[in-house]
Amino acid sequence: MDAQRKAEIISAQKPFQAYYPDHLAHCYGCGRLNEHGHHLKSYWDGDETVAWFTPEPYHIAIPGYVYGGLIASLIDCHGTGSAAAYAYRAADRRMDDDGRPLRFLTASLHVDYLKPTPLGVELALRGRAEEIKGRKVIVAIELSARGEVCARGRVVAVQVPDQYIVDLVYHPSD
Amino acid sequence: MDAQRKAEIISAQKPFQAYYPDHLAHCYGCGRLNEHGHHLKSYWDGDETVAWFTPEPYHIAIPGYVYGGLIASLIDCHGTGSAAAYAYRAADRRMDDDGRPLRFLTASLHVDYLKPTPLGVELALRGRAEEIKGRKVIVAIELSARGEVCARGRVVAVQVPDQYIVDLVYHPSD
Numbered sequence: 029m030d031a032q033r034k035a036e037i038i039s040a041q042k043p044f045q046a047y048y049p050d051h052l053a054h055c056y057g058c059g060r061l062n063e064h065g066h067h068l069k070s071y072w073d074g075d076e077t078v079a080w081f082t083p084e085p086y087h088i089a090i091p092g093y094v095y096g097g098l099i100a101s102l103i104d105c106h107g108t109g110s111a112a113a114y115a116y117r118a119a120d121r122r123m124d125d126d127g128r129p130l131r132f133l134t135a136s137l138h139v140d141y142l143k144p145t146p147l148g149v150e151l152a153l154r155g156r157a158e159e160i161k162g163r164k165v166i167v168a169i170e171l172s173a174r175g176e177v178c179a180r181g182r183v184v185a186v187q188v189p190d191q192y193i194v195d196l197v198y199h200p201s202d
Numbered sequence: 203m204d205a206q207r208k209a210e211i212i213s214a215q216k217p218f219q220a221y222y223p224d225h226l227a228h229c230y231g232c233g234r235l236n237e238h239g240h241h242l243k244s245y246w247d248g249d250e251t252v253a254w255f256t257p258e259p260y261h262i263a264i265p266g267y268v269y270g271g272l273i274a275s276l277i278d279c280h281g282t283g284s285a286a287a288y289a290y291r292a293a294d295r296r297m298d299d300d301g302r303p304l305r306f307l308t309a310s311l312h313v314d315y316l317k318p319t320p321l322g323v324e325l326a327l328r329g330r331a332e333e334i335k336g337r338k339v340i341v342a343i344e345l346s347a348r349g350e351v352c353a354r355g356r357v358v359a360v361q362v363p364d365q366y367i368v369d370l371v372y373h374p375s376d
Binding site for chain 1 (some may be wrong): 263
């Protein structure tokens with residue numbers, strides 16, 4: 029994707045993560061309130077979802093290449109963010125409406141590492157809904173560097189009641 | 203596992219990662235030379251492999267729980283480390299012998315998130331070889347907190363020539 033299209037997307041939309049309530053905004057991967065974290069931001073690009081991330085110099089697998097855990101983390105967070113966005117869109121709703129909130133957690137994550145992912149360049153993530161059914165949304169994600177797909181991921185996200193998350197955060201059982 | 207067994211294991215063995223050459227010792231997840239990283243260390247426990255890790259307070263998914271990307275990262279690094287250890291053992295070799303080195307990269311990673319993983323306690327990873335065949339080793343991994351399994355992972359690791367990694371590190375094509 030060229031830089032102009034990216035600039036258009038970022039200037040025209042708020043990222044999905046901006047709509048998360050505070051109790052969902054601490055994630056190390058994508059939470060706006062986590063001062064140590066990656067702050068991944070996901071957007072619509074037509075019927076697909078996109079995000080960009082430039083790893084730090086120390087996010088190394090072997091010198092010059094990105095470690096697999098970061099790639100998995102980016103795919104996970106872009107996946108759950110995309111799942112929520114697809115669910116709102118499928119319900120013909122806005123993410124900031126006053127209806128019952130749609131919250132998703134990762135049930136499973138799969139990553140195929142196709143080639144070493146170079147460090148020092150911006151990575152692009154592109155998501156596409158494979159399935160939106162009941163409480164489950166499956167998002168397929170490609171992670172690219174310099175236009176080449178380096179990893180493919182698949183996130184199975186499951187909708188949970190907002191109260192479930194609020195209870196975990198504010199009233200843990202142990 | 204009780205603390206005494208852990209102490210026995212750690213005092214009797216060097217971790218698998220201690221045998222990695224310098225060009226494989228920079229990984230953010232498990233490299234001894236990465237000053238920012240997690241420094242995961244993996245050991246034998248009979249026919250299984252074990253590792254322990256206590257997340258930082260900011261490794262949050264939602265407050266009080268570990269973010270999925272870290273869990274994926276720990277499973278990935280424990281998986282590739284275990285794969286190499288299993289391959290040496292299957293060949294009846296020591297990891298520090300003078301033979302042709304056995305190096306593994308992750309081909310694919312799968313994680314099932316079974317329940318929210320609590321933050322603030324030590325996590326235990328336990329690996330078991332599902333398959334050791336040709337250049338491929340598959341390691342199944344359970345991640346537990348307070349004795350409860352919170353995530354299950356599966357790492358497909360593929361052996362690559364050491365020269366392949368040396369070339370990537372020292373002679374990248376781009």
